[in-house]
Amino acid sequence: MKLSIPLLLSLALHAVLVAGWQLDALKIAKNPETIEIRIAAQVREDVQELPAPPPPKPAKPSASAPPTTTPPREANPVSAPEVLVVPSAKTPASLEAPPPPSAEEWQVASTYKLKNSKRYRNNWGQLVRSMMGTAVEGPGQGMVRFRIEIAPDGTLANIKELWSTSENASKLAWQAIKSLPPLPPTPTGQPLIFERTISFQPYETGWPPSYTLDCLPDPPAFKNPFAWDGKSPQEQARHQAPKRVPADAEASQEKCVTDSTAVTIEQEEGEMKRQTEIYRWGR
Template sequence: MIAPSARPNRMPQGLAVGVSLAVHGLVLLGLARLSFAPSPPSPAPPKTTVLLMPSLSAPQPQASPAPAPVITQARQRATMQRAAETPPPRTDQPPATQAAPAAPTAAEWAFAARYPLKNSKGYRYSWGQQVRSMMGTAVAGPDQGHVRFRVEIAPDGRLARLETLWTTSAVAEQRARLAIEQMPPLPPTPTGRPLVFERTISFTPDASDGPPVYRDDCLPDPPAFRNPFVWDGQGEPPRVTRVPAAATVADRTTEGLSMEECLKLLPQDSLEAEAAQDRRLRDQWDSSILGR
């Protein structure tokens, strides 16, 4: 008995084609899914914080100061020689001057001799005007200045005492003393008693001493300020007591005259007197403002 020959088992041709098509379909389907699948979102870039800092530039080296020029002795001598040879600048403008005021008239001296109010106010003014009128013209320069005297006039009008309190110019003091020695005879004092007062003579081109104002001379003097706490350190300290303001007013300012009699003595103030009073008040206020 002959055995059949061994042959390999072959897959039917139709089945093989079907398997091949199925495998290719699966491959194509996988590729289609991979191509049309949405790509995952890309991760957001990390946030960075930027700090604005001032630029710290390197400090610039400071230039060293230029050395001071060396002035030799020869150069200094030459400079001094040129300064000595250079003539001073010429000034065509003359220095300021003020002519001597007119001396009091006989009528003004007659009024001063009978006006006793405020320590013979008219007599004191006329005396100062007489002295200044005899001193001559004041010229701006080293000779100008002021001098203040303490004066005592005897009841008959003679000079009893003359004392210099202070002065800013020896020439002004010398001129004033010479004028006082050469003064004409003066009338008697209004009160018949010695007249003691202080007077400043201004020998300057800008002096503005004018006639006084008499309209308030019948009013009592305001109380003078006295510090009640002043103590020289010897003995017991003073006891502070309050004094009424009315009791400090001296009634002797009117020399025992009634108000009606006093008002009859007052002269009519001139425009020059009013202008001089305004200047004195303005100078007083200006000096107080500058002293603050």
Template sequence: MSLVLHASLLPSWWGKPKPPAPDEPLQVRMMVEPEAKPPPPKPRMAKPSKPRRVTPSKHARPQTTPEPLPPPNPETVPMSMPAPSAPTAEEWQLASTYTPRNGKRYRYAWGQQVRSMMGTAFEGPDQGMVRFRIEIAPDGKLSKVEQLWSTSEAVSRLARKAIENLPPLPPTPSGKPLIFEQTISFLPYETGWPPSYKLDCLPEPLPFNNPFAWNGSSPPDVAKREHRPPPPEGCPPDSTEDTIEEEERSFKRQMEQWRWGR
């Protein structure tokens, strides 16, 4: 009887559904602390490997170490050039008898005489050039000196002092007053080049006259070619013969003047 009673009561509570679970309360976090990460592991230092020996190839070029540059010298010596020697008595004798080209030899000898009395030229503010207009009397005495231009006051002063102390000069070649212009170089790299007397025996060229100019009223002249006579015998004169040495000196002067090949 007890078993039947318990069996009748069992389905009444076994078939009933379970009640739902209560909802969890709402939680709000205002700040979340970051999670601490563990520090990264330290890298291990690699052991130094032994240097490898490189055998040079047969075709490899040997490496040359550049030579060290010399230290700069703060005390540089300025460039200088001593004065040229004065014309000799033989050169003055030849110059006093050289009539072509308005006493060309006499004029050059006069400039060299003045430059030889000016002393050594040093690099710096005292170097320069000066040009004079000179008039020499037939007996060789200086009649007039006029300075045309100068690039240095020191050079002008030295040149004037040398002109005032010139020794007695020979008479002029033509027996007339000799008037010319002369530039005196007081530079540490050149003292003035000697002129060439190669074709001085040829007659003086005629002044330029434009053959194609016409004023519109006079009859036009037909342009004619200038006739130049052949050089006379014995031209060029002695001591200026057309030699290879003279050609070399002339070519060297042109290279130094126009700075060819630099």
């Protein structure tokens, strides 16, 4: 009995707590009721709408005062659209053809035998270039190289174009070659075979060569003593002593100008300018 009474009181207390918790859960689960509020506007019968006031009448001008006229408003000046100024086209560079060799130059060239008739070859190239006309900067400029064979009597025996950098330059060079005037005989009385590059460009026409050291003999050409074609019998390379110069050749060499400063200052100045132009154009 002593233990049953506290147990019953504890069970009753727990039952009350569980019942209260279930009631609170049911209240929360119910959807809340929506409340709708309507506001009705009441119109008063004693208030009447007032009519709109009439528009004001324009005032009549007085007879004494002269009528004033308002000047028309000036329209805002519209700025003219900017016109892009196109720069004028650059004038292409040009260079006139050099003059043809004179009769005196041909007379000297026809007797100049040194360095494979050097003066004759230079005069021939200058004559062809003078007949090609003015060189203008652009796609028409260029160079063309020929291999020429001239007969002993001065007539053109054979010519072949090796290469060219411009079709226009090649065309003009061929036209000039086909219309060449009669040339003097070759200096040696034998066929003259050489190669020549014709420059058809607006900054140079080909510089005249220097004839200062032409009387000196050509240096011996280099020949590799160890070269072998694989077929011919091999021979031991031997050093050859230089050939003795004849007495008459020694006498002629004494007359040859070996010092380049012995010529005129103008020639030296022209040679320096030629070298400067070559290096400046990267040739």
